[in-house]
Structures are given as structure tokens and as C-alpha cells.
Amino acid sequence: MKRRQLIKQLSALPLIGGLFTPGKVASAVLPDTVERRDYYKELGLRTFINAAGTYTALTGSLMKEAVLDAYHYASKQYVALDELQDKVGERLAQLIGCEAATVTAGAASAITLGTAGVLTGLDQEKASRIPTDLSGMKTEVIMQKSHVIGYAHALKNCGVKIVEVETRKELENAINEQTAMLWFLNANNFKGKIQYQEFIEVGKKYNLPIMNDAAADVPPVENLWKYTDMGFDLVCFSGGKGLRGPQSCGLLLGRKDLIAAARLSAPPRGDRVGRGMKVNKEEILAMLVAVEDYLKRDHDADWKLWEGQIRHIREKVSTAPGVEAKTHVPDIANHVPSLKIRWDQNKIKMTPDEVRQALRDGHPSIETVGGDESVDITTWMMNPGEERIVASTIYKILSKKS
Numbered sequence: 526m527k528r529r530q531l532i533k534q535l536s537a538l539p540l541i542g543g544l545f546t547p548g549k550v551a552s553a554v555l556p557d558t559v560e561r562r563d564y565y566k567e568l569g570l571r572t573f574i575n576a577a578g579t580y581t582a583l584t585g586s587l588m589k590e591a592v593l594d595a596y597h598y599a600s601k602q603y604v605a606l607d608e609l610q611d612k613v614g615e616r617l618a619q620l621i622g623c624e625a626a627t628v629t630a631g632a633a634s635a636i637t638l639g640t641a642g643v644l645t646g647l648d649q650e651k652a653s654r655i656p657t658d659l660s661g662m663k664t665e666v667i668m669q670k671s672h673v674i675g676y677a678h679a680l681k682n683c684g685v686k687i688v689e690v691e692t693r694k695e696l697e698n699a700i701n702e703q704t705a706m707l708w709f710l711n712a713n714n715f716k717g718k719i720q721y722q723e724f725i726e727v728g729k730k731y732n733l734p735i736m737n738d739a740a741a742d743v744p745p746v747e748n749l750w751k752y753t754d755m756g757f758d759l760v761c762f763s764g765g766k767g768l769r770g771p772q773s774c775g776l777l778l779g780r781k782d783l784i785a786a787a788r789l790s791a792p793p794r795g796d797r798v799g800r801g802m803k804v805n806k807e808e809i810l811a812m813l814v815a816v817e818d819y820l821k822r823d824h825d826a827d828w829k830l831w832e833g834q835i836r837h838i839r840e841k842v843s844t845a846p847g848v849e850a851k852t853h854v855p856d857i858a859n860h861v862p863s864l865k866i867r868w869d870q871n872k873i874k875m876t877p878d879e880v881r882q883a884l885r886d887g888h889p890s891i892e893t894v895g896g897d898e899s900v901d902i903t904t905w906m907m908n909p910g911e912e913r914i915v916a917s918t919i920y921k922i923l924s925k926k927s
């Protein structure tokens with residue numbers, strides 16, 4: 526279909542008519558002002574109360590006004606991409622208290638770029654050969670079986686092979702001249718046979734860099750510096766989870782030489798594995814401001830707010846006959862007050878899946894998570910006040926079905 530035909534056809538649709546009318550296309554010559562529009566509504570999209578948490582599929586988190594202001598500010602003038610990364614990286618390293626830092630396109634991108642840097646050092650020619658030709662580079666990354674997750678694919682983007690081990694003995698035996706790096710999944714520290722100190726000890730013993738994926742692991746705020754302080758050479762965080770920066774951002778923190786090496790695989794350089802992981806000036810600046818804002822927050826007040834919200838939902842839904850709601854706080858990742866709602870499925874004839882769907886289909890729509898046993902809730906990604914709607918809606922659904 527020709528573009529003009531498409532525009533004509535679209536503008537005939539009442540719902541999204543405003544979006545594509547030819548008059549709007551011509552408005553480039555008019556002053557650069559905006560009218561308030563309801564874009565999601567124009568597109569016919571469902572918005573929802575996020576009682577789930579920081580999920581990529583649910584678009585992560587909402588940015589604070591200061592972060593949006595930085596985003597807007599950055600969009601008004603040009604800067605050189607590398608110069609901006611240099612300055613923002615320096616500031617981030619100062620603020621967080623690590624040797625060096627850079628803004629990446631998410632924690633997954635931090636993993637890929639950090640790995641690339643470990644493989645190449647400051648050799649541009651090597652960087653241009655990842656992932657198809659690793660000659661002259663090391664090719665293996667070792668991790669514990671209990672630390673293997675889908676996100677480890679971000680390592681494989683560099684063409685490396687993943688070697689899985691369980692015990693310290695297996696780890697030391699697996700190390701050979703092809704070993705590039707040891708990799709650690711922070712959230713699974715307690716699930717592994719080799720925990721922080723011992724894992725780091727082995728890395729140091731064999732002079733191997735160690736990367737820690739701590740993507741979802743603030744709060745608490747001190748985790749931002751805890752792991753580089755511990756001795757991990759590279760640490761990865763998501764920008765759009767607890768930090769509430771742009772969802773397409775992440776942080777790679779750690780050793781100066783390794784961060785500089787990682788940058789060789791990042792844009793603006795074109796022939797590199799990270800070329801598709803571009804972070805624009807708006808996002809880079811917004812990420813910095815998100816970290817500043819996060820460091821300044823009253824974390825105790827945040828915690829009290831979340832606890833109060835969770836208590837409210839727990840108390841309300843527990844009054845429905847046969848319903849039991851329990852508060853818990855995950856040890857490491859998503860370390861926030863959380864609620865598991867269970868019920869006697871002989872009395873209340875609905876599965877957790879059906880309850881989640883009913884919540885999704887309601888007005889307002891509410892997103893929750895959980896498995897076959899429970900509906901799971903966190904409130905940290907909600908707007909304050911929404912916990913009342915969540916509480917009464919869940920109560921209504923569960924008490925009606927008994």
C-alpha cells in the first residue's frame with residue numbers, strides 16, 4: 526500500500542484519526558509546540574496498574590520527573606557520543622565509588638560489552654572480529670550450574686563457550702589457557718556451592734576477571750558499590766529496574782582498563798558486536814540523573830511506603846473466606862516487600878491464572894505475577910494510592926467466587 530493511501534485510510538478511522546492526519550505532517554513548519562494527547566488511547570492500547578514488579582514485558586519501571594527532564598534537556602543540543610560517555614562514566618564512577626563506569630543498553634548489553642572487553646583488551650582489530658573469529662582471544666567463560674540463566678546468552682553473543690561447574694574443585698580443574706573470565710549471577714549466590722568470597726578468591730588466584738550480573742539487585746542502594754568493593758572486576762546493573770532510569774539502559778561498573786576495553790565494542794564504532802546496542806544521548810544523561818536521584822532518595826521512607834501498601838492489600842484480601850496472604854522479602858533480587866496470595870481452590874473455584882486474567886481484564890487493568898500456587902504482588906512499581914484499587918479488586922474477585 527502506498528504511504529499516502531495508508532495515511533488517508535488511517536485518518537478515516539475515528540479512534541486514531543488525530544495521529545496521522547496530513548495536516549499534522551505539514552506542521553513541521555509551525556512552531557515546535559505540543560498539544561496534550563492521549564497516545565496510548567489513540568493507539569487503542571491497554572494501560573494497567575503494575576502490581577507485578579520490574580518486568581521487561583511490562584515495560585519495566587516509570588521514570589521520575591528529574592530523569593525525564595534530563596531526557597528532554599539532552600534532546601535539545603548535540604554532543605559527541607564518546608565525549609558524553611566519558612563524562613557521564615566519570616561522574617557515575619565518582620557517585621557510586623568504583624574505578625570506572627559506562628552506560629549500556631541494559632544489563633544484558635553490559636554483559637556482552639564487558640565480555641567483549643575482556644576478550645579484546647584495547648585491541649581494535651580483535652574487537653572487529655567478535656563473534657565470528659576469536660583467534661588470538663580466549664574462548665571460555667566458567668560459571669556455576671546453579672547460576673545458569675537465559676541472560677547468560679548475552680555472553681554467547683561474543684562467541685564464547687560456557688563451561689558449567691558445581692564445586693570449587695571442578696572450578697579450579699576447569700580453568701585452562703582458554704579461560705577468559707568467571708561469571709557470577711548475584712541473585713543466586715546462596716544457591717551455589719561457591720559463594721562470593723570463595724569465587725573471588727579463585728578468580729584472583731588464577732588472575733582471571735570475574736563478572737557479576739546484579740541486574741535486579743537494588744534495593745538496597747549499597748549494592749551499587751558492594752560488589753566492586755568485594756573484588757568483582759565487572760558488575761552489571763539494569764537501568765530500568767530499581768534505578769528507574771530508561772528501561773533500555775544499564776550500567777557496567779568496574780575496572781578502568783576493562784571498561785575502556787568494553788567501550789571499544791560499543792557505538793559509535795560500527796563494526797562491533799555492540800553496534801546494535803546503541804544508547805542515545807537522552808538515555809545516557811537520563812541514566813546518570815536516575816542514579817543521582819536514586820542515591821538521594823529516602824530509602825527508609827520508600828521501604829515504609831511499600832510495607833504499608835503490602836500490609837493494606839494483605840489485610841483486605843485476607844478477609845475473603847478461604848484466602849491467605851503472606852508477606853515476604855526476597856533475599857537478593859527484587860528485594861522489596863512482596864505478597865503471596867493463596868486460597869483454598871476447593872472453596873474458591875478459580876486458579877491463580879484465572880485470577881490474574883480477571884485482574885488483567887478489569888477496569889482498571891491490573892498486572893500481577895506468580896505460578897500455579899499463588900498470585901504474587903509487589904507495590905514498588907505502583908503509583909501510591911493504587912494499592913487500594915488492587916486490594917479491593919482482588920477481594921471482590923475472590924469473595925464472589927466462594
Ligand SMILES: *Cc1c(COP(=O)(O)O)cnc(C)c1O
Nearest residue numbers: 631632633676740741763764775
Ligand atoms: C533483568 C535482568 C537482566 C537483563 O537486564 P536488562 O537491563 O533488561 O538488559 C540480566 N540479568 C538478570 C539477572 C536480570 O534480572
